[in-house]
Amino acid sequence: MTTIQSRRKLIVIILLCVALGGAAMRQLAAPGSTLRDIGTLLMLLWVPIIGNVISWLISRLRRPAPMAPSPFDERPAFEPQLLVELTLRPPKLPAEDIPVPAGEHRCALVVGNEAFSARWWVPADRSFRRGSPQALEVEFLAPQLALPKFQAEAGFRMLVGESFIGDGRVLRPVEPARP
Template sequence: MTTSTTIQSRRKIIVIVLLCLAAAGAVVRQFAEPGTLRNIGTLMMLLWLPVIGNIISWLVARIRRPPALGAASFEAGAPFQPHALVELTLRTPMLPSEDTPILAGEHRCALVLDNEGFSARWFVAPGETFRRGVAQTLEVEFLAPALALARFQPGAAFRMLVGESFVGDGRVLRVLAPA
């Protein structure tokens, strides 16, 4: 079960419990003589207010929020068009069992300069080896080259982000002329 599903199910349970307590408060208030028990029933009826407030805020946010756009990505089967030549060193893993060569094929990542990340991809050719901890020279293609190349000038140092982890460090050797 994912975290969002767990949170949603907990919210549903909380809403159901609060509404049941409010309904029980209405029953207590209806049949109780004026006094403390009737006042407790009235307080229990007020438990529906946070529920209604949450429902209204959820509806307002849903109306205001534009539909989510799909994440931008490289087109499937699009030819590789390198934009920069970089020197990249992947960090060695903490566990020796994870210190395996990088497999041949396409690899996607975000190259991060300061606090800006740029989607990129690079390839390991069949038959080539790419070891962690060893500097490698390779070509990268940016998803948005017009934005990225303004920042990725020769000598610029960057970090490689894959998922939620920084897995490598590198520097730009040169910007390649567009094909």
């Protein structure tokens, strides 16, 4: 249990005890007295906690459906189709200014108002910081649709989630590897 969870649990227990004390005070006080009104107010301190407990229970019941596997997962290996120069935008928070790790990264590349699912690969022997241009290889999910839009020197933007995180331009097509 994290520190925040244990603190929340302690707060719930304390407010429950205060509400039970208020109920007892209200029960023992004479009708119309100030002590009875204070007991009623102490009982009302429990109302926000009940709302939080109910919302927690509802969130536990409404689990999101598992995501469908990506079509990229079905492909055997990374087969680049383009060499691009990519410049990732610097992060807004200094804590997020960490090197881009080696490995596969997925995104959508946007030309005009059309977006194409793609993945790009950072070789194992190098990582880089955002803000500097990098020559990287890209593979499209539907190359027959995307490649006509990504001619040499074509500019594009990189979309991840709902944010544009980078800009780039096409350097050249990559010849397919021969077996």
